[in-house]
Amino acid sequence: MNKTQIKILMTDDHPMIIEGYQNTLLSTKKEDQELIIDIAANCEQSIKAITKSIAINAPYDLFFFDISIPPTEDGIYQSGVDLASYVRRYVPDSKVVLLTMFNESYRIHNIIKNIKPDGFLIKSDITASELSSAFQAIINFPPYYSGTVNQILKKTLSTxxxxxxxxxxxxxxxxxxxxxxxxxxxxxxxxxxxxxxxxxxxxxxxxxxxxxxxxxxxxxxxxxx
Structure with a gap:
């Protein structure tokens, strides 16, 4: 069986969380999918991995960015949102997933408007099943927003x-x-x-x-x- 290779970069400064994401995706992937997952703990590590992948003409297919992560040493990239903006500019064919603990309506609306992420997940919504479903949906039929994000969007639209x-x-x-x-x-x-x-x-x-x-x-x- 020919397998579809999917290169993923996960950026989160909590080792247990990122390990959980990795294990979930690897254990629930489709039979015809081959996942290559790299990890980064901060903006510095992440931007280096991204620029290197572009330089060798082997860009990532999918990015998971925690929004609240330590900035780069030069202060240019302050968050996962900044990294997502960089990817949108330089790797436009890649898919971007943002993850966060916050659920403030204004910030969520602002990120969706400016980044248009292929996935937007509130961490308190995420279970292994939710992450697995989100991954397959993002790969095949983006965008995918977790329950809290959808509730916020529907609530403001309904007014x-x-x-x-x-x-x-x-x-x-x-x-x-x-x-x-x-x-x-x-x-x-x-x-x-x-x-x-x-x-x-x-x-x-x-x-x-x-x-x-x-x-x-x-x-x-x-x-x-």
């Missing part, structure tokens, strides 16, 4: 509210306690424009008391933060 990317970021910053004057350093808008957008958000979320805290509570209930 029918017009919350664009900038307004979504304003809601996120408000939920983090960022003051209006400090938002101008995070968003390329004037203070008056930020105030106008907040006013609009309070209108569509039906905030009658005018309080920012009430807006944050309503946005959380609707799944936007």
């Amino acid at each position: 029918g509210l017009d919350v664009d990317e900038v307004n979504h970021e304003i809601l996120y910053l408000l939920s983090q306690g960022v003051k209006n004057k400090d938002m101008t350093h995070r968003i390329h808008l004037s203070l008056s424009m930020i105030e106008k957008r907040k006013k609009y958000l309070k209108e569509i979320f039906n905030i009658t008391d005018g309080k920012d805290d009430s807006l944050v509570i309503a946005a959380k209930k609707a799944g936007f933060v």
